[in-house]
Amino acid sequence: MSNVEDTRICVVMVGLPARGKSLIAQKVVRYLSWLSISAKAFNVGTYRRHDTPQPTADFFDTKNPEGERLRHAAAEAAVADMLKWFDNSKGVVAILDATNSVKSRRRWVNERCAANNIQTLYVESKCDDEDLIMSNILEVKTTSPDYKGQDPEVAAQDFRNRIRNYEKVYQTIDEDEKDLTYVKLINVGSQVIINQIKDYLQSRVVYYLMNLHIRPRSIWLSRHGESEFNLSGRIGGDADISPRGELYARKLPELVAESVGDDRHLTIWTSTLKRTIQTARFLAASPKGYTKLEWKALDELDSGVCDGLTYQEIEDRYPEDFRARDDDKYNYRYRGGESYRDVVIRLEPIIMELERSENIIIVTHQAVLRCIYAYYMNVPQEKSPWMEVPLHTLIKLTPKAYSTQEERFKGNIPAVSTWRGKGSSARHQ
Numbered sequence: 001m002s003n004v005e006d007t008r009i010c011v012v013m014v015g016l017p018a019r020g021k022s023l024i025a026q027k028v029v030r031y032l033s034w035l036s037i038s039a040k041a042f043n044v045g046t047y048r049r050h051d052t053p054q055p056t057a058d059f060f061d062t063k064n065p066e067g068e069r070l071r072h073a074a075a076e077a078a079v080a081d082m083l084k085w086f087d088n089s090k091g092v093v094a095i096l097d098a099t100n101s102v103k104s105r106r107r108w109v110n111e112r113c114a115a116n117n118i119q120t121l122y123v124e125s126k127c128d129d130e131d132l133i134m135s136n137i138l139e140v141k142t143t144s145p146d147y148k149g150q151d152p153e154v155a156a157q158d159f160r161n162r163i164r165n166y167e168k169v170y171q172t173i174d175e176d177e178k179d180l181t182y183v184k185l186i187n188v189g190s191q192v193i194i195n196q197i198k199d200y201l202q203s204r205v206v207y208y209l210m211n212l213h214i215r216p217r218s219i220w221l222s223r224h225g226e227s228e229f230n231l232s233g234r235i236g237g238d239a240d241i242s243p244r245g246e247l248y249a250r251k252l253p254e255l256v257a258e259s260v261g262d263d264r265h266l267t268i269w270t271s272t273l274k275r276t277i278q279t280a281r282f283l284a285a286s287p288k289g290y291t292k293l294e295w296k297a298l299d300e301l302d303s304g305v306c307d308g309l310t311y312q313e314i315e316d317r318y319p320e321d322f323r324a325r326d327d328d329k330y331n332y333r334y335r336g337g338e339s340y341r342d343v344v345i346r347l348e349p350i351i352m353e354l355e356r357s358e359n360i361i362i363v364t365h366q367a368v369l370r371c372i373y374a375y376y377m378n379v380p381q382e383k384s385p386w387m388e389v390p391l392h393t394l395i396k397l398t399p400k401a402y403s404t405q406e407e408r409f410k411g412n413i414p415a416v417s418t419w420r421g422k423g424s425s426a427r428h429q
């Protein structure tokens, strides 16, 4: 009998070139890794490039036997590595990123996985929005190693021919495959068809996929203005903002306007604590009519028995805890409180809602902000709790196809630093 914890899934991407498959694969990996679910993408193109670094469109013609043979060999090599990864690295979710455009290929993957006790979840990305396809083609031809150093016009034409070769044989997932577990994403986000989802982990991946969209947008992050507790070096609590914090609150609408650049409608999210609500109040009152929401999930990391203490008081009263937190800050849970890991779990609905939404500005706390930032910027767990997130600074994140672009806008209003380096005694701050 198998255990729920033993669930292993291979997410098999399906779709013509330039349908955003790699982008979806990378997002799923980033999301699962953020949740500490071991995930990895296996891109068949990378394996194919070992033998055929820069093929022309003819290589992808199914009437070309040598091309067919090499493409199948690449898929074999990717699947073999994937199976090794499941066993050697205790992998949980692998993404097989390839076109997997015909039924026979999909059956083959299914058999290989079933023989190794791995479930399959097919994710077909279908897209008939010409603008979307064109922008993807543009992205691919400018970033793919297949076209490195080539004339962009020639590359674009070749890539269109490659797509045409795939179109000749492409088989969408249909009735014959209704025994398979699959999701069809039509024009990313506008329509989703799901079939035979079997368990919690699968439904979690599917739920994430359902919430994705690719309309352009940004996310703004800010800590609250300096608080009275920040001034006295106390953690947690529910203090008011300081006079300098108030200056930042008043400056925020201007800083936001400067960084937005147009008349987009923003939604403001704050925590339920006074320092974030006070900081966002001028923004909320702006003539632009921004909507405002308060989330308990955005409240600061709960420091339990240490709430209201300074780092020095914590070091004096709980020296072992103080050291334990430095040793493994991500996992250390305050007595009666939370760890960074706990915060990530309670932030999952926030991330899901952010994926669904367009332009959001979040005014929140140091630890919460580190966790949200880590999701977008793919920061590993050993690093994220130590990141410097200065007060009185607005961060603008703009998700792009393969990375997130970051800009910082300084309020130019002095504030204390609440950052403490690893291993340093609180006394030497």
Ligand SMILES: O=P(O)(O)OC[C@H]1O[C@@](CO)(OP(=O)(O)O)[C@@H](O)[C@@H]1O
Binding pocket: 223, 224, 227, 230, 234, 235, 236, 237, 300, 301, 303, 364, 365, 366, 367, 385, 418, 420
């Ligand atoms: O995890 P560390 O680095 O202690 O940072 C979290 C701390 O940041 C603080 C400030 O020191 O957050 P906040 O921005 O809400 O004032 C504390 O309340 C909180 O405990």
